[in-house]
Amino acid sequence: MNIFEKYESEVRSYCRSFPTVFNKAKGSKMWDEEGREYIDFFSGAGALNYGHNDDKMKAKLIEYIQNDGITHSLDKASTAKGEFIQKFNDVILKPRKLDYKIMFPGPTGTNTVESALKLARKVTGRTDIISFTNGFHGMTIGSLSVTGNASKRKGAGVPLQNAVTMPFDNYVNEDMDTLEYFERFLEDGGSGVDIPAAVIVETVQGEGGINVARFEWLKRLDELCKRWDILFIIDDVQAGVGRTGTFFSFEPAGIKPDIVCMSKSLSGYGVPFAITLFRPELDVWNPGEHNGTFRGNNHAFVTATAALDYWADPKFEKEVQRKGKLTREFLENLNKKYPELKGEVRGRGLMAGIASDVEGLASKVAAEAFNQGLIMETSGFNDEVFKLFPAINIDDETLKKGFDIIEQSVRKLVK
Numbered sequence: 001m002n003i004f005e006k007y008e009s010e011v012r013s014y015c016r017s018f019p020t021v022f023n024k025a026k027g028s029k030m031w032d033e034e035g036r037e038y039i040d041f042f043s044g045a046g047a048l049n050y051g052h053n054d055d056k057m058k059a060k061l062i063e064y065i066q067n068d069g070i071t072h073s074l075d076k077a078s079t080a081k082g083e084f085i086q087k088f089n090d091v092i093l094k095p096r097k098l099d100y101k102i103m104f105p106g107p108t109g110t111n112t113v114e115s116a117l118k119l120a121r122k123v124t125g126r127t128d129i130i131s132f133t134n135g136f137h138g139m140t141i142g143s144l145s146v147t148g149n150a151s152k153r154k155g156a157g158v159p160l161q162n163a164v165t166m167p168f169d170n171y172v173n174e175d176m177d178t179l180e181y182f183e184r185f186l187e188d189g190g191s192g193v194d195i196p197a198a199v200i201v202e203t204v205q206g207e208g209g210i211n212v213a214r215f216e217w218l219k220r221l222d223e224l225c226k227r228w229d230i231l232f233i234i235d236d237v238q239a240g241v242g243r244t245g246t247f248f249s250f251e252p253a254g255i256k257p258d259i260v261c262m263s264k265s266l267s268g269y270g271v272p273f274a275i276t277l278f279r280p281e282l283d284v285w286n287p288g289e290h291n292g293t294f295r296g297n298n299h300a301f302v303t304a305t306a307a308l309d310y311w312a313d314p315k316f317e318k319e320v321q322r323k324g325k326l327t328r329e330f331l332e333n334l335n336k337k338y339p340e341l342k343g344e345v346r347g348r349g350l351m352a353g354i355a356s357d358v359e360g361l362a363s364k365v366a367a368e369a370f371n372q373g374l375i376m377e378t379s380g381f382n383d384e385v386f387k388l389f390p391a392i393n394i395d396d397e398t399l400k401k402g403f404d405i406i407e408q409s410v411r412k413l414v415k
């Protein structure tokens with residue numbers, strides 16, 4: 001019996017999906033205390049897009065610590081912070097012709113979402129935020145209030161305020177024009193709905209079931225926001241940092257959101273880190289109006305700066321996209337070969353999965369895959385999707401080994 005089983009009744013963080021104790025990880029592999037090897041298709045829920053313990057990031061971090069580099073600096077100017085800001089501008093923003101101020105809102109995804117919601121309210125002088133069915137934005141009161149999942153919101157005890165949920169793209173079917181619905185709602189002064197401060201949306205809903213918003217839909221949402229003077233916030237906490245095939249998930253839609261939320265894989269090394277990007281004209285905050293004690297985590301600045309080296313080489317993005325295509329092909333073939341899945345292939349890039357209409361099957365596939373040495377998560381309101389989230393720099397051999405395990409798991413369950 002391991003320590004977690006022993007204390008199951010006392011410990012709140014008992015992990016139900018992966019019943020073992022892990023103690024080592026490298027690249028796309030993890031090992032447990034018994035020395036058993038697993039392929040990681042979970043990637044820390046999108047926080048480890050470059051895999052575990054990347055050699056270059058590790059070397060930079062060790063060198064930094066050995067030289068007594070400053071760890072915690074709040075808002076103080078530090079060399080590590082300056083280097084991150086400069087590289088983020090040079091490698092990410094400038095080549096994409098994006099002009100944003102970079103703000104450090106606190107360490108995690110929910111901190112960047114909270115800062116975006118507060119900024120939108122302060123800039124517009126309005127209170128409501130439009131969010132979408134099945135969206136997920138975090139667990140603190142503000143970000144939870146814009147999360148389109150009633151069971152998660154129940155954790156707040158009583159109903160939350162100032163959020164209006166609209167149907168996401170394809171919510172019912174492709175024929176439902178969800179944006180026409182949205183605009184009518186705004187036009188209908190009699191409905192008692194005030195013009196909102198902002199909309200917040202994920203281009204691909206990670207927790208909500210790998211629901212992909214079409215580029216056309218995102219473009220029209222952007223236009224609608226401009227028409228009504230509503231700020232457009234993209235939550236790229238999970239879909240960003242290459243997960244969908246480009247650094248920002250919204251790039252191929254040809255839009256430039258007013259505010260962008262980023263966290264998870266931004267530090268590259270699994271170290272907590274978040275930024276909020278906003279158009280310079282939106283900078284209405286006085287010093288100290290939004291901050292958090294761990295906004296100046298220099299270890300995260302060091303690894304995040306090293307991670308950006310990947311993006312300095314244009315071949316990297318092409319490689320990520322190629323692996324995204326391999327993943328799509330694998331899932332399409334699997335879905336065709338096993339009609340018993342009653343599946344639908346979903347996703348973009350390396351944010352992919354199959355939604356199964358057979359109750360409980362996606363969870364069983366993930367559990368069987370774990371028995372066979374693959375770590376994979378489910379997503380969606382009823383855990384109806386098994387979700388493939390390999391590292392974006394995974395080697396082809398490990399990727400294909402992971403595919404084989406998934407296929408064997410499906411075959412075992414449906415045949």
Ligand code: PMP
Binds near residue numbers: 113206237
């Ligand atoms: N936004 C999105 C899209 C997310 O997927 C998550 C986390 N799953 C968050 C925000 C919240 O991030 P965190 O858990 O780091 O607070």
